[in-house]
Amino acid sequence: MKKTEQYAAQHRERHLEELKELLRIPSISTLSEHKGDVARCAQWLSEALTDSGLEHAEVMQTAGHPIVYADWLHAPGKPTLLIYGHYDVQPADPLDLWDSAPFEPEIRDGKIYARGATDDKAQFWIHVKAAETMLKTAGTLPLNLKFILEGEEEITSPSLAPFIQQHADKLKADAVIISDTPMLEKGKPALIYGLRGVAGVEISVQAAKNDLHSGLYGGGVPNAVHALVSLLDSFHDEKGQVTVEGFYDRIVTLTEKEREELGRVAQNEEKIRKDLELSELYGEEGYTFTERTTARPTLEITGITGGFAGEGIKPIVPAQAKAKIACRLVADQRPEEIMKLIEKHVAAHTPPGVKATVARILQGNPFLTPSDHPIMVAASHALKLAYGEQTALTRGGGSIPIVDVFERLLKTPVVMMGFGLPDENLHAPNEHFDLDNFDKGLQTVTLFWDELAASETL
Template identity: 40%
Template sequence: MADSAGLDRVFSYLESRAESFQRDWFDLLRIASISAKPAHRPDVRRAADWTRDRLMRAGIKAEVVETAGHPAVIGEGPQKPGRPTVLHYGHYDVQPEGDLKLWSTGPFEPTVRDGAVFARGAADDKGQMLCAVCAAEAWEKAGGGLPINVKFLLEGEEEIGSPNLAPLVKEHARRLACDYVLIHDTAKYSAEQPAVTTATKGLIYKEIILTGPKKDLHSGSYGGQVPNPATELARLLATFHDDKCRVTIPGFYDDVAPLSADEKAQIARLPHSDAEFQSEVGAAGLWGEAGFSTIERRWARPTFEVNGIYGGYMEAGSSTIVPSRAGAKVSMRLVANQKAEKIARLFEEAVRARCPKTVRLEILDHACCDPYMANLQSAGMKAAIAAVEEGFGRAPVLIREGGTLPILPMFKSVLGADSLMLGYCLPTCNAHSPNEFFHLSDFNAGTRTTAALFGLLAG
């Protein structure tokens, strides 16, 4: 690790500049950089320019880089030959504000209440992104210079699916070359318990469309005589789980990596209440693959879900028909060792084998992404775990994420780099919802954590 006296000076600098960092944070939060809305394109550009300028103030050489959509910002600190290189990925764009009536204060008017900053993007991802910027500045201004090579890739399209990120990374692969990608766009386990995220699930998203008669038909004149695609769709979808809630696609579980005994023991020790979880989601009961706990199902077991069903008459009043067409959108979340292309093929084979010949079948592809699993034994992972304890004063737990981050396998494929996922906000921070927030104490602890990580990676 870089000398402890240097880290002490870095921490002192962070503490002395806390109010200044908060003002910067508020300035960025006031920019309504909503990437999904064309009317806010100038705001997204303004946020990119602001981010570039803030990196340069931190001692990071930075520029705005154009893409086919919204711009990205690439930054690079002073180079230290022979030292490890970390690329911090984040995003300065935000979700739409949603229903303004549900916000206690304006979404782009940052407000402090009960020790937290409330604004759109407070946590996702402007606040967490700035943790890395402030940490780099502290090393440059007070720690004798960054002890490792630090680069930044901050995009403006994450909230619309990062359509231009992969081409950008491929184009600038040499410039972005690194040993680790550092991502703060995750969360702690709970208010009291910091975490390091080690895995995300893969995703397959498909649409099944069944067509029966060439047009909607009178159910009295034709019912019971011609195939009803809505009925056949319901029957088909019902075949994909057995009575133990296991997915019935042949070969679906063949490559699933089981949890180790240590991982199962750690999960069992985590504070969790099924009753509280059930109350939180408002369900009449819980459901899932037999033989596994709720957290094990969320983090380490693959799933099959029906995301939506359509077909026939759905408007007010009645229209008694045999519909011509019915469809469903379905998703599969995959875990370590599963390959999305293989599972997608197995799914299509199962659908075609089970679909009756009395209806015409069409399958549409909407998404296909592999899962990601970090190397738990890497020097970077060990440094990340130690850094969280240094920054938060408590050892982290290792958690997995039930969602999907397509950028992780992309970074691994293009840059050959593993990702370190250190999230500092609460899982209940209302990201994508009204009244998004990020506690000031977690912002400060997160900034210390990132600063400590830079020092620990120096060896």
């Protein structure tokens, strides 16, 4: 048994008692009456980070809830990791569905139950206790660490981007590590190396200055709904491909190795089809459901309105119609560019007699840390060593805004090394965290740091 494992085992009870203390603070960022608790949590953390051997611990104010910072920078020439976590939690209602009080943590069957257990207090606590373990056993760390713990993740992190911009030098690192996602399942570690970005627009079509009586005008004037429908139908071909010129130009093609990896974690398409009560699934030809929904972009009409939608039929020729479109993007597509291409497409495909305008509404970059990047290789290896199982390399189909913020502002790779499990009830009653993953997580993290420190390539 390694020294670190020994230490972790000997001090496990204390580590978990500290975690319980952290979980007892109802740091609910969404409810203003808990503002004091959120601040108290930040203060508690800054002290706990110091007690764990980290330095320069600081509660840094923002326009909203504070951000806690600490570091350990005594490994010159070695990589620097920025470890992100969030100490704020969701509200706990409905309280009567909890088997134990949400802010009175309880360990049952090797799981710790409390609001914020898996999302995200226990997950970042692993990194804090890993640092303590290494410092107490070796007297030093093999690389440099910076911690940034925010208190606004559950309210979409409004202060994070400005904070990072303001403190870019202080936060400079070779990689960002986030433990805030689930593993594939119990015993099966996973790394999410790709997420989709988003580009959202609203298309408005205007025909005549107002709705017209279809008896008097029907057949002789442009119909805004017809025009919009024709425009929208031009966005895809019969193979389910997006026809917007240049849409696919920047896409990093899936390698055979990646497709193999994704194939290992592929979802059961027949089960999905049945669960959704569909006669068939649908999508871009030549790709599996998992590839289509994570590694390929999509252009979805998310809403449409036009004319009269009440009961019965009002015989009009509608003057206006609108549709909203949300694209999910993959690396290296850029939302601003995609929106520009959509604008060009709309201009080129607008039927005669109507005006079409495009409003840009939503944007977020896709994320990709190539699965063969040295830091991913090291993380994958550490997980495999700790869990004794090959690490799944997966992609997510949605967006995690903080990931985009770090990648965009710090221009560093992001490693999403989650220790949660898919059924740990995050945002729901009886949220919990499996303590087996606390132990294996701590072990993973120390192995990961050692491996990175030894690597010449980062």
